[in-house]
Amino acid sequence: MLHLQHYKKLGIGDIFHKVEENTRLEMDDGLRLYQCPDVVAVGALADRVRRRRHGNAAYYVLNQHINYSNICVNGCRFCAFHRKAGEQGAFELSLEDVLQKLSERPRGSIREVHIVGGCHPALPLTYFEDMIRGVKASRPEVHVKAFTAVEIDHFAHLEGTSTRDVLARLHKAGVDMLPGGGAEIFSPRIRTILCPEKLDGEKWLKINGEAHELGMKTNATMLYGHLETEGERLEHLLALRELQDRTGGFTCFIPLPFQPCNTPLANTPLASTRLGRTQPATGVEDLKTIAVSRLMLDNFSHIKAYWVMLTLKLAQVALHFGADDLDGTIVEEKIGHMAGAQSEQALTREELKRVIEEGGFTPLERDCLFNPVNPAEPLSATGTEN
Ligand code: SF4
Numbered sequence: 001m002l003h004l005q006h007y008k009k010l011g012i013g014d015i016f017h018k019v020e021e022n023t024r025l026e027m028d029d030g031l032r033l034y035q036c037p038d039v040v041a042v043g044a045l046a047d048r049v050r051r052r053r054h055g056n057a058a059y060y061v062l063n064q065h066i067n068y069s070n071i072c073v074n075g076c077r078f079c080a081f082h083r084k085a086g087e088q089g090a091f092e093l094s095l096e097d098v099l100q101k102l103s104e105r106p107r108g109s110i111r112e113v114h115i116v117g118g119c120h121p122a123l124p125l126t127y128f129e130d131m132i133r134g135v136k137a138s139r140p141e142v143h144v145k146a147f148t149a150v151e152i153d154h155f156a157h158l159e160g161t162s163t164r165d166v167l168a169r170l171h172k173a174g175v176d177m178l179p180g181g182g183a184e185i186f187s188p189r190i191r192t193i194l195c196p197e198k199l200d201g202e203k204w205l206k207i208n209g210e211a212h213e214l215g216m217k218t219n220a221t222m223l224y225g226h227l228e229t230e231g232e233r234l235e236h237l238l239a240l241r242e243l244q245d246r247t248g249g250f251t252c253f254i255p256l257p258f259q260p261c262n263t264p265l266a267n268t269p270l271a272s273t274r275l276g277r278t279q280p281a282t283g284v285e286d287l288k289t290i291a292v293s294r295l296m297l298d299n300f301s302h303i304k305a306y307w308v309m310l311t312l313k314l315a316q317v318a319l320h321f322g323a324d325d326l327d328g329t330i331v332e333e334k335i336g337h338m339a340g341a342q343s344e345q346a347l348t349r350e351e352l353k354r355v356i357e358e359g360g361f362t363p364l365e366r367d368c369l370f371n372p373v374n375p376a377e378p379l380s381a382t383g384t385e386n
Contacts (some may be wrong), residue, residue, distance in 0.1 A: 002044050006127025010036055015106050019045045025296055029233040031291050039321075041119045046291035046322030049336065053301065054324045058189045059370065060352040060362035061328035066101050067335070068093045068131065072118025073154070076195040078226055080262035080339035081119045086381070092120070095127070099134050105331065107331030113139065113370040114179060115146035116335075119154035125166060129173040136174035143176040143368030145219075149207035150182030153199045164210045171214055177368055178211050179258065180254055186239050187232040192385040194226065195267075201236075204278045205243050212249025217369055219304075220250050224289055225258040225281030226265060233289070251370055252302035252325060256309050257281045283314055287321045294322025302370060308336045308343050316359045325370075326352060349375065 007016035015029050025033075033042050069092040073083035083090035093101075102113065111136060128147070130168055147155075147170060149163075156163045160341055184191065186201025199207075208218045220240050224233055244250045260266045260280055282288070294303045304325040305318035331346045349365070356363040365375045 002048065003111075006038075007042060010041055011040055012041075015071050016045065017047060019295065023316050024109060027231075029236060030232060030237070030243055030292055030296050033295060034230040034234075034288060039125055039240050039288050039291070041292045042288055042295075043321035046294035047320055049294055049298075049341065050303070050322045050324055051308060056360075056362045057324065057364040058356045058359070059302070059325040059364050059366045060349075060364050061112050061368065062110045063109045063114055063328035063368075064102070064105055064331040065114045065333055066093075066098055067118075068074060068098060068115060068117040069120050069123070070334070070338075071120050073121050074119050074150075074197040075196065076184075076198060077264045078194055078223065078258055078260075080259070081335045085121065092123075093340045095131050095134055099138055101332075102135060102138055107139075108141075110139070110142055110329070110331075111373065112143045112145055115144065116148055116151065116179060118212055119151060123160045125155050129169060132170060132173040132175055139323055144174050145177040145179050145368050146170070146175050148182035149204045149211075149218075152178070152207050152211075153203060163207050164214070167207070167211050167214055167216070167326060171216055175216070177216055177251070178208065178218040180221040180250075180252070183240075184223045185226075185228045185232055186219075186236045187228060190226075190228050194255075201239065208249065209243055209247055212247035213302050217249055217251045219252045219254060221254045222293070223254050223256050223258055225285065226260075229302070230288075234292075234296065237293060241297055241299060243258075244297070250300055252305040252316060253293055253297050253300045253302050254306050255286075255293050257286050257289075258305060259309065259336060259339035259341055263339060265385075286310055286314060286316060288303055288321050290318045291321045307347070308333050309342055312347070312355060314353050319356070319361055321361050325366075326356065328352070 003014060004016055005360050007013045011034055018025055037044050070081050070083050071085050071090050132144055152166050153161050156166045165367055183204050184195060191200060222236050258280055290303060290305060304322045304324050304327055305315035305323035306327050307315035329347050333345050353363040364372050367373050
């Protein structure tokens with residue numbers, strides 16, 4: 001139960017009214033929510049919005065992650081995943097390896113395959129087209145979510161063509177959707193420090209807009225808890241909201257807490273937030289960021305509590321702070337775990353359902369595009385086994 005008097009005492013009675021009246025929040029509102037000392041009060045506002053959209057449902061998906069390579073021409077300072085070619089720990093999968101990973105999963109056990117990798121210096125676009133065609137032939141019943149805007153930009157450079165052309169070719173090969181990675185924080189100030197080789201925020205948005213125009217849905221992320229300010233987080237959210245107003249092509253927003261372990265930032269004070277802290281985000285800041293995201297992104301249907309980065313326990317709690325999705329079974333997670341993620345590598349459907357139910361929500365299995373699916377219904381199995 002939300003009490004106006006309490007919000008007035010906190011100095012955010014006007015935001016309470018805006019949420020009640022479904023009025024769009026602005027930058028200053030977001031800053032004040034971040035500065036509010038009562039995270040439960042902020043979370044209750046976000047929960048109000050979340051329940052208006054999704055009632056008591058909390059989504060999950062049966063999915064599998066496949067990383068084709070961690071060899072990358074870039075050297076983002078927050079990344080523990082990438083390696084240079086020949087460096088210890090570098091890997092690169094052949095097309096056969098990718099299909100082998102898929103075939104290790106029993107048919108009918110996944111509805112989504114999520115494929116990303118580093119910006120490899122040499123793999124041609126035909127490698128990726130063949131990969132996606134192979135995946136679709138092997139598992140015609142699954143949706144393919146593959147290649148961030150960063151990879152699309154890189155493929156276009158290597159191929160000497162436009163990002164729109166790359167997107168169209170990959171869409172034709174079978175990519176249904178782009179994952180939301182690579183957005184990091186759009187702030188040019190931060191990108192210059194942390195990932196100067198990577199495409200800038202404007203280009204990330206442009207590529208996602210192009211994907212939307214081609215009929216592809218995409219997700220969006222925000223990496224927080226490194227050197228950015230709360231204002232820069234809010235600028236990031238508002239830039240996403242603005243593109244979503246124009247295209248409507250984003251499905252889900254995923255705030256990702258930075259994991260410093262094994263990155264060049266591991267021993268760097270992370271000190272430029274309002275709190276002046278020198279350590280990564282704590283649980284309260286994670287929950288507040290989920291809640292503020294839910295409240296600011298009024299045109300996004302879904303907010304994901306990505307259990308790999310948050311831990312499963314905090315992701316469960318985040319369902320009460322504005323999140324409505326827990327992601328999925330994953331099967332094999334490399335990116336977060338190479339950066340020290342403490343969560344499990346994979347979950348079963350039963351584990352996900354239990355976490356959702358014990359959190360007080362009703363589990364709703366979904367596909368990649370958030371269409372509800374009936375778990376009792378076997379997936380169609382029209383493809384050929386590898
Ligand atoms: S974040 Fe992506 S682009 Fe940056 S170094 Fe890591 S793999 Fe490469």
